[in-house]
Amino acid sequence: MEVSIPPLAELYPEGALLDCLDSLRGVSVAIVGFGKMGLLHSTILNMLVDGIVKYVVDRSFVVRFGFSRLFKKSIFKKNLDEVLDSSVDMVYITTPTYSHYPMLRNVLSRGVRAIFVEKPPTASYEQLRSLVDLARGRITMAGFQKRFALPFRHARLLIESGLLGSVESIEAYIRSGDITEPTERFRGLGRGVLLDLGLHLVDLLAWFFKDLRVEKASCRSIFSGVDDYCELLLGSREGFEVGATVTWSDPSLRVPETLIRVKGSKGLLEVSEDYLRISTASNEKTFYRPHYYQGIPPVLVADPEYTIENMHLLLSLAENRDTGVNLDSALPAMRIIDEAYALQGSSHG
Secondary structure (H helix, E strand, C coil): CCCCCCCHHHHCHHHHHHHCHHHHCCCCEEEECCCHHHHHHHHHHHHHCCCCEEEEECCCHHHHHHHHCCCCCCEEECCHHHHHCCCCCEEEECCCHHHHHHHHHHHHCCCCCEEEEECCCCCCHHHHHHHHCCCCCCEEEEECHHHHCHHHHHHHHHHHHCCCCCEEEEEEEEECCCCCCCCCCCCCCCCCHHHHCHHHHHHHHHHHCCCCEEEEEEEECCCCCCCCEEEEEEECCCCCEEEEEEECCCCCCCCCEEEEEEEECCEEEEEECCEEEEEECCCEEEEEHHHHCCCCCCCCCCCHHHHHHHHHHHHHHHHCCCCCCCCHHHHHHHHHHHHHHHHHCCCCC
C-alpha cells in the first residue's frame, strides 16, 4: 500500500465552513478572559467571520479599556452574567484553570447553544464528569487543538488502517521551556505540567489508542512547587505499553514540541506537529508541514491547528451537530491524568 496524504475532504473537513459563512453572520460570540488565548481565539474568529465576537469579558479594567480601543466592534464587560443575560450564541472560556468548573456550570445552566473551554476543561476528572450530563444537547468543545494538527490526524488514520500491523510499543513526549525559573503561579491549583501541558499528549494518546490505563507515574518539582517533569507508563488492553515524558522546564526549547513514536509488527511511525515519518517493508516516507498545509487554513495567526479548531466549532454550530471534541470526549484523558497524580502522590484536593 502506497502511503500518501489523504484527500483534503477527509483530512480537513473544516474546509466546508467556507461554504456556509453567510449562515454565521448573525451569530454572537462572547470571549471570557482576554489573556493570550482569549486574544488568539478572538482574532481568528473575527478574521473568519467579521465582527462575530460581540462581547469580551475580563475583570481587569486595564484590559477592557486598552483592548476596547482596538476591538471596536466588541462590547467589553466586567462580569459574565451581564453577557449571559444578553442574546449570545456561543461562549469561549479562556480564563485560568481554577475558574473553568464554576464558569462552565454557570454557562451550561443558561440557554447558550455552544460552549468552548480551553484545556484543561476542569482541574480534575470528577469535576468534568459532573458536568457531562448538564452538557447533553449542547454543542461543547474542549481546547485540544493538537487533534486539529494535520500530521496527527494523518497518523491516526494510518494506525487505524492497520498498515503498522499490531502495535507493540509507543514512546511519546511533550516538552517546552515555559517554566525555567521559580514561580508560584500553580501552587494554588496544586497541579502543574501534567495537567497543563501534558494533557495535550495524553489526549492524543487516548484519541489514538482506546482504554489506556496508568501503570506507573513519577513526577518531580524543579521550579514551580508542583510537577515540572513527569514520566508515565501506560498499559493497554491489547498488551502494548506507552512510555511518556512531560516537561515544561526544558531550557533548550523555544516553542513546545510533541512527538509520538509507534512501533508496530509491520513498521514504524513517528509524528510531531511538523512532520510524519513512516517506515514499512514497502514504504519509507516523510511528510513535512508544507505538504499538509498548502493554501490552508484561510487564516494563519498562530499554528494552523488553532484556526482549524475554531473552524471546526463554527462548522458544528452552522450544521447544529456535535463537535466530537466535546466534554464527554475529554473524560478518558482527564481520567488518565487523575490516575497519574494519584499514583505519584500529588492528587488534587
